[in-house]
Amino acid sequence: AQTVTQSQPEMSVQEAETVTLSCTYDTSENNYYLFWYKQPPSRQMILVIRQEAYKQQNATENRFSVNFQKAAKSFSLKISDSQLGDTAMYFCAFSRNAGGTSYGKLTFGQGTILTVHP
Amino acid sequence: DAGVTQSPTHLIKTRGQQVTLRCSPKSGHDTVSWYQQALGQGPQFIFQYYEEEERQRGNFPDRFSGHQFPNYSSELNVNALLLGDSALYLCASNRTGFSYEQYFGPGTRLTVT
Numbered sequence: 034a035q036t037v038t039q040s041q042p043e044m045s046v047q048e049a050e051t052v053t054l055s056c057t058y059d060t061s062e063n064n065y066y067l068f069w070y071k072q073p074p075s076r077q078m079i080l081v082i083r084q085e086a087y088k089q090q091n092a093t094e095n096r097f098s099v100n101f102q103k104a105a106k107s108f109s110l111k112i113s114d115s116q117l118g119d120t121a122m123y124f125c126a127f128s129r130n131a132g133g134t135s136y137g138k139l140t141f142g143q144g145t146i147l148t149v150h151p
Numbered sequence: 152d153a154g155v156t157q158s159p160t161h162l163i164k165t166r167g168q169q170v171t172l173r174c175s176p177k178s179g180h181d182t183v184s185w186y187q188q189a190l191g192q193g194p195q196f197i198f199q200y201y202e203e204e205e206r207q208r209g210n211f212p213d214r215f216s217g218h219q220f221p222n223y224s225s226e227l228n229v230n231a232l233l234l235g236d237s238a239l240y241l242c243a244s245n246r247t248g249f250s251y252e253q254y255f256g257p258g259t260r261l262t263v264t
Contacts, residue, residue: 037193066251076239078194078255085251124193128251136207137184137250139243141193 035060035127039142046115047150053100054110054145056125062086066128067101068139069110073121081123084108086130115149122146153178155244155256163262164232172227172259176244182206183225184253185217188239200225201247229261237263 036059046052058067069081084092084101091099096116100109112119125142156175164170176183182201186194196209200219219225223244229236239260243253 068251070255076258076260078241078243080252080254083251126193130251136199136201137182137245137253138196138199138207138209139184139186139194139253140196143193144191 035062035065035129035140037125037127037140037142039125039145041145042143043146043148045148045150046112048115048117050115051111051113052115052147054112054123054125054147056108056110056142058106058108058125058127060106060127060129062129064130066130067099067108068126068128069097069099069108070124070126070141071119071121072124072144078124082110112147117149117151120147120149155180155242155254157240157242157256157259159259160257161260161262163264165264166232166234168232169228169230170232170261172229172240172242172261173224174227174242174244174256175224176242177254180244180246180254181223182245182247182250183219183223184243184245185225185227186241186243187211188241188258190238194241197227232263234263237261 067084096113127140184199185197188194198208203219214230239258241258242256245253
């Protein structure tokens with residue numbers, strides 16, 4: 034079974050600064066996806082960024098980037114130029130990629146509450 | 152293009168009752184997954200439906216059941232409600248073969264008293 038651990042229950046950052054959220058995972062799989070989801074107070078879960086395990090290059094999406102360390106099973110999210118709208122709960126998630134049998138079940142971490150201060 | 156929709160938004164039930172939650176997937180999506188999110192926790196996978204069949208199931212008791220209709224919409228049914236069933240229930244949809252692109256609905260907040 035896969036597990037995802039987020040060791041930072043809460044983080045805060047000043048507007049325009051950079052913050053890094055941590056995530057570690059445990060799996061015996063070699064081919065999988067890792068995700069960061071954002072859940073604002075509106076409750077809508079929004080995909081922030083996705084990383085495919087077989088790709089060595091770290092994924093980036095505008096102000097969001099990841100540091101994927103496969104051997105260490107670590108997957109951190111860096112938010113640059115933080116904005117007030119980034120305030121939300123952030124979840125790290127794992128999904129197997131075993132072709133037709135994986136079906137995309139997501140395993141989530143406990144979440145990190147990020148507050149961006151003006 | 153409508154995203155994933157869920158109804159109702161909020162629901163209050165009494166212990167022992169039964170509840171049905173509904174989900175309409177994003178246009179073009181044929182696979183629906185359900186998750187339970189307790190307050191302050193990460194979502195937990197309940198089950199997934201494709202072609203009107205339950206394809207994968209998480210560690211939830213048989214009190215949790217579901218259905219998918221020919222138009223790909225889905226229902227989640229919970230029988231004999233317990234106080235511990237109070238949670239946000241999230242529905243996610245994707246196109247088959249694109250399980251790495253799941254879109255979530257806004258959820259249904261269920262309170263069991």
